[in-house]
Amino acid sequence: MQLIADQQFLDQIQAMRDKIFRITKRMLVSQEEAEDATQDVIVKLWSLGSEKRDRYKSMEAYTVTMAKNYCLDRLKSKQAQVLSFDDSIRVPKTLSLQKEIELTDELNWVTQLIDQLPEKEKMIIQLREIEHYDFDQIATILEIPEGTVRVYLSRIRKKLRKQFLEIQNHGL
Amino acid sequence: MDYKEIKHLLDLYLEGNTNLSEEENLRLFFKSTKELPPEWESFRSFFGYYDQAKLERYPQEITKRKSLFRPWMAAASLVAIVLSLQFYSSSLNALSTDQMDAQIAFDQFKDNMKKVSSRLNKGAKQVSYLDYWNETTQKLIK
Known part of the structure; x- marks a missing residue:
């Protein structure tokens, strides 16, 4: 059972990966950061476990939301870093x-x-x-x-x- | 689709009131129509960009590079370490000719500096006259 669920997850993710990548790249701009973000989001989804994942009505919407929040956090911490160095840089x-x-x-x-x-x-x-x-x-x-x-x-x-x-x- | 219809759809589009299939129609129209009224050229650019952006893919995983490390490298590095240790320990024992030369040069330099410093203060006495001269000129200026 677990194996089947895992395989399902992998199939779903395969289809979603390009989307997550495009969305995170739009937000973060940098290619490398978007690649990292995509990986992190997939790992996060995976660690939720199949039962919890199935509870969400739309896995896709949930995934994209996760990607969006990930990027916002990322941007916020980046901004905070820059601010702490010098306000005028921004x-x-x-x-x-x-x-x-x-x-x-x-x-x-x-x-x-x-x-x-x-x-x-x-x-x-x-x-x-x-x-x-x-x-x-x-x-x-x-x-x-x-x-x-x-x-x-x-x-x-x-x-x-x-x-x-x-x-x-x-x-x- | 005739131009009137497109015009109507574009108005709806700008108001955020088109659905996905209507937007798809617009996309196809701008893709397939060569001659456009100039005021619609911007739409072609936008739809063209969106089409292109959708093609972007997560980069293919790079195939794992074969390990560059080989067993003979372990042996070679061991030999290199032993040799360099030997060289290091032997160099500790005696001063090399370079070091001797440096020692001689340093001693000479030290002697020269001693001579210079012993004569330095003679000049200083002469300089003190300058102060005197300064004071008098100050008075004159006042």
């Missing part, structure tokens, strides 16, 4: 600071625009536009009401489009 990452970076094509603009979004907005874009989760699932993962997800999403889509058009018209 310069907000804005587009104007990235002006020097050569933007070769429009996909790069989009990458930059999404990279400079706040964590929560990045997460919403990742979950909806890239992982194609429905509003209900996103609401569960982010622990906010469904209506709020829609409002956020609308705001982000408009904002990104506006910024994109500004770049297109005036250059960076």
Whole structure:
């Protein structure tokens, strides 16, 4: 019995691993950190044991929530570290600071625009536009009401489009 | 889908009111349509980026590298350790010619420094006149 459950878990995880990786990379930006995060999340899931895992209605939503919380913790402790060194180091990452970076094509603009979004907005874009989760699932993962997800999403889509058009018209 | 329909969907999209299948339709439209009204070009970039981002995969595990350690390496390193210990202990016993040279040079340097220091204070007396000169000029300036 245990073996079958383990095998099931492995199959599920195999399917989820790329998603976890993409989501953690969106949040943490660094490739290496995202790889570590993916491994850690899988180990955490594994250590829950099959009975506990089965109790969750949607293993997928649960896993993504776990990945999200992992990243938020990670970012928080990183920020705290930097703060303890020197407050002035923390310069907000804005587009104007990235002006020097050569933007070769429009996909790069989009990458930059999404990279400079706040964590929560990045997460919403990742979950909806890239992982194609429905509003209900996103609401569960982010622990906010469904209506709020829609409002956020609308705001982000408009904002990104506006910024994109500004770049297109005036250059960076 | 005609352009009017797309326009309507895009408006809904920006309001956060499209469902997943409607968004899929938009995605496909922008992927397959070459000629677009200029005001829609930005949507193509965004949908294009999202499509591309979804292709990212967790990197394949690197196959474990074969161990570089071989049994003969153990023997070789043992020999190396023994030899270096022998060399070290023999070098402790006698001063090498380099060390002798250094000792001689140091002794000479010491003698020279003694001579220099014994004559140093003679000059100092002359310098003290400077103070006197300073004082008088100060008075003049006042």
